[in-house]
Amino acid sequence: xxxxxxxxxxxxxxxxxxxxxxxxxxxxxxxxxxxxxxxxxxxxxxxxxxxxxxxxxxxxxxxxxxxxxxxxxxxxxxxxxxxxxxxxxxxxxxxxxxxxxxxxxxxxxxxxxxxx
Amino acid sequence: xxxxxxxxxxxxxxxxxxxxxxxxxxxxxxxxxxxxxxxxxxxxxxxxxxxxxxxxxxxxxxxxxxxxxxxxxxxxxxxxxxxxxxxxxxxxxxxxxxxxxxxxxxxxxxxxxxxxxxxxxxxxxxxxxxxxxxxxxxxxxxxxxxxxxxxxxxxxxxxxxxxxxxxxxxxxxxxxxxxxxxxxxxxxxxxxxxxxxxxxx
Numbered sequence: 001x002x003x004x005x006x007x008x009x010x011x012x013x014x015x016x017x018x019x020x021x022x023x024x025x026x027x028x029x030x031x032x033x034x035x036x037x038x039x040x041x042x043x044x045x046x047x048x049x050x051x052x053x054x055x056x057x058x059x060x061x062x063x064x065x066x067x068x069x070x071x072x073x074x075x076x077x078x079x080x081x082x083x084x085x086x087x088x089x090x091x092x093x094x095x096x097x098x099x100x101x102x103x104x105x106x107x108x109x110x111x112x113x114x115x116x
Numbered sequence: 117x118x119x120x121x122x123x124x125x126x127x128x129x130x131x132x133x134x135x136x137x138x139x140x141x142x143x144x145x146x147x148x149x150x151x152x153x154x155x156x157x158x159x160x161x162x163x164x165x166x167x168x169x170x171x172x173x174x175x176x177x178x179x180x181x182x183x184x185x186x187x188x189x190x191x192x193x194x195x196x197x198x199x200x201x202x203x204x205x206x207x208x209x210x211x212x213x214x215x216x217x218x219x220x221x222x223x224x225x226x227x228x229x230x231x232x233x234x235x236x237x238x239x240x241x242x243x244x245x246x247x248x249x250x251x252x253x254x255x256x257x258x259x260x261x262x263x264x265x266x267x268x269x270x271x272x273x274x275x276x277x278x279x280x281x282x283x284x285x286x287x288x289x290x291x292x293x294x295x296x297x298x299x300x301x302x303x304x305x306x307x308x309x310x311x312x313x314x315x316x317x
Contacts (some may be wrong), residue, residue: 003296004295004298005296006298007293007297007298007301008206010243011247011266011294012266014244014247014248014266014267015244016266016269017158018153018154018157019156019160019233021152021153021156022156022170023175025137025152025156025170025173026148026152028151028174029148029152029174029177029178030144030145030148032177032178033136033144033148033179033181034144036178036181036182036184037136037139037181039139040137040139040184040185041139054170064220079304084136086214103140
């Protein structure tokens, strides 16, 4: 028997059982697989947060600034300033600046109630 | 390995990999159950160190997951491709280990690093133990050729594909590896021959 035959025999006879996998290796490999799969197939229910459209952002900022300036002016001048803006009083306070009209309406209501 | 079996294995692996790429939940588990033990065994035999072998095995499988959508069915055998990736990763580790610790005997150190459980699993007898130690001292390419041919029981053409080389080069590596093993184990072999002669007489 030659040395080469000896070595061949020993290599053939040697225990070829594969080592057991260490604890946790399979779990780590499967976690990598899940991450790779998610990267390949993003879930449809995962959505990105939508940023507001820039044009609307500017518009909103301008409206807030205008409201603030108008509020300051109203504070300094009182409600009389509303008379300078035709129709704005109805928008701001929800009633007309023509004070007597309310009295007429109240008188008509009282007359109606008195007649039964 | 039977050719028909190989063909089925290729089809199964290709189908599983395609299923994995489209998001099938169980495909990764089946692929890992088939290939991870082989990948880990080669890495452990190459490196002789459990922690490093785990890293290499995990890295090799990660490359498989990442290549899944680009995999061309029937072009290569998945098992052989994985052996190649694993052996390249293990060889890189051996190189960097040799560069960082050139004065030390990496092979012996690696054996000392092995946990008793793994060592017991891999080396059942004292004879096996001596052989494993000798294999671990071989140059990386010879060690890989011996591991793939004699432990993973690949054919020479499969070993050549896994090592990205020719069949002739594999034959040469195996022959040189066996000669080196014989030289390292000479006292042991001499003892065996003497015992055999005594038994014949």
